[in-house]
Structure formats: C-alpha cells, structure tokens
Amino acid sequence: MNEPVRCxxxxxxxxxxxxxxxxxxSLTGGQLYRLSDHYxxxxxxxxxxxxxxVYYATTYERASYKMSDKLLLSRSTFELILVMEGTCHMRVLPSEEWHEFARGDLILYQSTPEISIIEARATRFSSISLELDLTIPDLHDEWKEPLQRHLSSCLNGGYMTVLKAPERVISMFRQIATMTGLEKADRYFQWKGLSYLIFSECLEWAARSGGQAKSRIVLTEADQLALLHIxxxxxxxxxxxPTLAELSRQCCMNTTKLKxxxxxLFQTSISSYxxxxxxxxxxxxxxxxxxxITHIALELGYSNPSKFSxxxxxxxxxxxxxxxxxxxRN
Structure with a gap:
C-alpha cells in the first residue's frame, strides 16, 4: 500500500x-485560483x-474534470463540504456509481489510498468546505486510532457520507464564510476555534443520523425504466x-445500485415493497x-402462517x- 502523501x-x-x-x-490570508479553461x-x-x-470557497459556473494523479488523491485528509447552490455529479473510482449533490447537502469525505480517480461535473455550483490534514502533529498518537474509528463509523465504513445539513451547521458555515481578518493574530483563534467546532458538530450530526445518511446516485432514463419494470x-x-441476484441480472445492474x-426512485426498499x-x-x-388464512399464507410463500399473521x-x-x-360486518 502506498504511503499517504502529507498535505x-x-x-x-x-x-x-x-x-x-x-x-x-494572492490575498492577505489566502489565495484565489481560477479553473483552467479546459475544465x-x-x-x-x-x-x-x-x-x-484549510478553508475553501468554490464557485463553478460549469466544470468537468477527471483527476487521477496519485499525489493529489492519496493525501490523508478528511473534508466537510456544504453545497450552497447548484448541483454536482461525482464518482470516485474504483466505484462506478455516480453521486448527485444539491443545495443543502453536507458531504463528509475521507481520502483513502484505494481511490484511483475522481471525476466530477458541476453546473452553477458553489460550496464551502473545510479540510483537515490527518497527519498534523496536533493529532497526538493516542487520538489517531479513536479518531479513525469515529470517522469510519460516521462514514458507514466507506469514504463518503451525504446528509441534509441541519440549520445550525449551515449557520456556522455561513459565519466562517463571512469572517475576515485571518491575517490578524487576534482573529486566529476565532477562525481555528470555529473550524474545530464545525468539525465537531458535523461528526456529531453524522453519528446521530446513522442510517439516515444517504448517498444519492444518478439514474439514467434507462435505469429508471428498468427499475419500473422490476x-x-x-x-x-x-x-x-425472487432473490436480489435474480433481479440484478434482469435489470443489468449490480445489487448495490439496484437496492x-x-x-x-420509489421511497421504499425492495424488501419492504x-x-x-x-x-x-x-x-x-x-x-x-x-x-x-393458512391457505392464503401458504400461497404467499409463508410455510409458517403465524409469520404472515x-x-x-x-x-x-x-x-x-x-x-x-x-x-x-361492513
């Protein structure tokens, strides 16, 4: 496994x-970058x-890029992204799934060495984000393992979780977006303190939300027709x-995308439906x-009628x- 590159x-x-x-x-306290015309x-x-x-304020009128440089992808970082306006579609290989993000979405993302390519498309998109370098000396060794476990739990064992941001989190992101004077010593602790508070609030919200975390995927017209058929x-x-494997073969989707x-599309799971x-x-x-009732239960596939009841x-x-x-009676 490749060693992560320090951010x-x-x-x-x-x-x-x-x-x-x-x-x-170069601005006082920061830098402004323009997206290459090619992207x-x-x-x-x-x-x-x-x-x-690191604090980022991103504004794209339109953007489409594919990033595959290992020096950029293998950094050991954790990022919070709040979508302020517009939409963005992204996929992170080796996964083939496209994810769709819209206004009010809170994205929790941790880079991992397994990620090989990031591909994104955005239209009239703006976001505010905070990135934490997980290799900084401030993170003492005795904190690193518990922190990684906590991040893994909040990310449901994966690299990304998407939630609807609560109003308190949106308010804090807006506050940090309008703060000035980062170059002044007396404002340094306000910036850093608010940044850590945002990380804390977002992780707590993700932990409380648990199974409510949703990572939306892009469904093409063909995908929707296949799901309607199912x-x-x-x-x-x-x-x-029918088993998930059978349904998956019928609609030509992997089981994860099918579920x-x-x-x-239908606001219910296959099993519940x-x-x-x-x-x-x-x-x-x-x-x-x-x-x-026993006859009906048996016809519906229940060998034990009490389970149907x-x-x-x-x-x-x-x-x-x-x-x-x-x-x-009626």
Missing amino acids: DNDIFELMRSKRYFYRME GEGSILRKHVGEGI RDQLASEPDQV QGFKQ MLELKVAEGKRQLQETSKS ALFKKMEGMTPREWRRRYD
Whole structure:
C-alpha cells in the first residue's frame, strides 16, 4: 500500500503545475485560483485557518474534470463540504456509481489510498468546505486510532457520507464564510476555534443520523425504466420471492445500485415493497375468497402462517382474522 502523501501548502501549486488551475492572485490570508479553461469556468478561494486546516470557497459556473494523479488523491485528509447552490455529479473510482449533490447537502469525505480517480461535473455550483490534514502533529498518537474509528463509523465504513445539513451547521458555515481578518493574530483563534467546532458538530450530526445518511446516485432514463419494470414484475407476482441476484441480472445492474436506485426512485426498499404486496394480496383474498388464512399464507410463500399473521398485524393494526370479520360486518 502506498504511503499517504502529507498535505501541505503547495498542494494547489501541484494542481497548478498539472494545469487544473491558474493562480489569479494572492490575498492577505489566502489565495484565489481560477479553473483552467479546459475544465470549465470557476474559481476557488483557499485560506489556511491553522496548522492542518484549510478553508475553501468554490464557485463553478460549469466544470468537468477527471483527476487521477496519485499525489493529489492519496493525501490523508478528511473534508466537510456544504453545497450552497447548484448541483454536482461525482464518482470516485474504483466505484462506478455516480453521486448527485444539491443545495443543502453536507458531504463528509475521507481520502483513502484505494481511490484511483475522481471525476466530477458541476453546473452553477458553489460550496464551502473545510479540510483537515490527518497527519498534523496536533493529532497526538493516542487520538489517531479513536479518531479513525469515529470517522469510519460516521462514514458507514466507506469514504463518503451525504446528509441534509441541519440549520445550525449551515449557520456556522455561513459565519466562517463571512469572517475576515485571518491575517490578524487576534482573529486566529476565532477562525481555528470555529473550524474545530464545525468539525465537531458535523461528526456529531453524522453519528446521530446513522442510517439516515444517504448517498444519492444518478439514474439514467434507462435505469429508471428498468427499475419500473422490476417494480411492476414484483407487483404482478406477489407470491414469488425472487432473490436480489435474480433481479440484478434482469435489470443489468449490480445489487448495490439496484437496492439504492429502487429506494431512491420509489421511497421504499425492495424488501419492504414485497412485504406490502403480500399484505395487499392477502387483504384481497380475505375479501374476495373464502380461503382459510393458512391457505392464503401458504400461497404467499409463508410455510409458517403465524409469520404472515404477525406481518399483517404489524402493517394493518389487526390480525387477518380480525380484518376479515371487520370487512364482513361492513
């Protein structure tokens, strides 16, 4: 495994040497870079808040680039990005999935040696971000392992998590975006203190949100049609229990994209949708036939009828027998 390259003050100069950016001017407390015409139109303001912490304000009218330089990708950093306006589509290889980010999204991202390429496309996009160098001496050895565990937990074991930013976090990002006087000694601790507070708040929010973290993917028209076909197929055969692998082959998607795409498009998981279909079919048969509850449960794929009754009660608030009696009375 390659050793991570330490993030330093010259990282943007490296990007400038690769012609991703041109340096427009050096400002007091920071630098302003313009995106190369080859990659679009926009700029990035960069300020070093303190040792190992960098503030970025990004504005792209349009941008499209693919970054594959290991010196840029293998840095040991953790970044918080708040999308202020516009949209951005990004994929981080080796994953083939495209992720879509929009206004109000809070992106938590940690670079890893496994990342080989970052590809991004943006339109009328602006964001504010803070980057923490995980190799800085300030991070004592006894902190590094607990911090990495905490980051891994907040990122659900991956390299990126996307959440809707709470109003408190948005307010703090806006506050740091409007702060001035970074070059003055009496403002240094205000900048650094607010930066660490933002890191703390965002990690706490990610930990509290847990399973609510969502990483949206881009679904093409063909993807949506394939998912609609899967949904209609499931609806037409509620007694069948196809595996994810079978559904994946039918729609030519990997299982991860299938599950995430289905939930994104229909606001329910495949498994939950199949259970809803079984209960709906059970209700239809309870109304329209005189079949026993055991018979209906067996037809719907339940070898143990009590499991069907428990599911029915959970979703309808009453057992199948109670539901049938109520329907008969009505």
